[in-house]
Amino acid sequence: MKEFINRVQQDGKVDTTYSKVRECLRRDILSNYFAPGTRLKIAELIKLYNVSQMPIREALQQLQGEGLIIIEPHKGAYVRELDEKFVSNIYDIRRIIEVFLTLESLKKVTDRDIKKLFQTQKNYEKASVKRDVESMLKCNSQFHTTLYQLADNDEALHIIEKHSQLINSLRLSYGFEGNRVEEVIVEHREILEAISLRDEKLLEKAATSHCLNAKANLLAAMKN
Amino acid sequence: MKEFINRVQQDGKVDTTYSKVRECLRRDILSNYFAPGTRLKIAELIKLYNVSQMPIREALQQLQGEGLIIIEPHKGAYVRELDEKFVSNIYDIRRIIEVFLTLESLKKVTDRDIKKLFQTQKNYEKASVKRDVESMLKCNSQFHTTLYQLADNDEALHIIEKHSQLINSLRLSYGFEGNRVEEVIVEHREILEAISLRDEKLLEKAATSHCLNAKANLLAAMKN
DNA sequence: AAGTGGTCTAGACCACCTT
């Protein structure tokens, strides 16, 4: 574990030290190098990442904001328990916000937006045939982002995005993405159809079950 | 403005410096001493609060987590615009989460819980007769907390609480709490009745309009 | 090219938990 921080330094971008520490820490927590419950001692992290206190504290603060760790004043930080209850709670919050955003979007959506959504969906299906996972993740994220941006509620979007990286990491680490490809395609088509028909009730149903299925799928994978 | 930080140091509790700075900053932002858009320069805040960089940066990080300020790497922090759009967005998020929590609570609520809710409501009404604003705020918060805790979703509760202080401060600074006392009493009674009847549809309606009314009321006050 | 201001380092300080 003598790897230096620079393992996250992508392309030529200039980043702050604390953002690099944050990404390293996130990775090390999600990869289970720091298991849930582990105390994150600053002195330890200083040696591990080769930086001094301040960037570490900043990174810890930010990760606390994401709910990944918990900081107790004068006592220190520890990795939060990522158990089924927590995942279930997060998915429930995501569901109600996502359904809300989807329905709000319906009020604003234009025919042009719908065309774009169909195009994204087509790209997703093409990528799925080629088993191009990276492209699939990108299309999936684009599909939802395009839709949600129409709702014009940055604060809600922010909550969704804050947990996205965590959820995506969990999904990958339980390696279950493969077996829901067909389902996701069908569910996205249902959402698209409801939007095209501008049918609010139908859309609510489609969006709700899309979210509930994702939740059930991850929880089932976690049971092993 | 040579006031020292200790103006927030309540009772005998030992607090960290950064938490005191955070509360001071929050107050100074919400009181409009730091107007929206203002750049919060660390050097300035050092002189103002008589502390050094670190506690200030920690406080800024935390306030960014609450959405009160925005930090741009290598550029600095500035106070976020608290316009009607922002308030409207926050209230929309709160509404869907609060309705969700309320409905989840209904699944778990016992007769004993219902009794406690009635008691809290009675206390609220007593306080309102005496115009005891502090006691009213306390009962109001207790009413919702008692209910929401039954839903057993700490993450959702956390989102609600994160924005509560902000919303409460805005309410106070627009000084409109007084003219909604009777409405709040009626609305809480409706919610209580729906819970007693264990009528989900009725409860959803009551909780939704409770939230929508609060939103409309604050937005109307902000228009002046 | 100089100035401003955010970022990082090193070490002192002090709260909390043991013995």
Added chain:
DNA sequence: AGGTGGTCTAGACCACTTA
């Protein structure tokens, strides 16, 4: 009382902006 480890200070460093 001593040790551990989080918190705070002072100053160096360096990214970004203006002229």
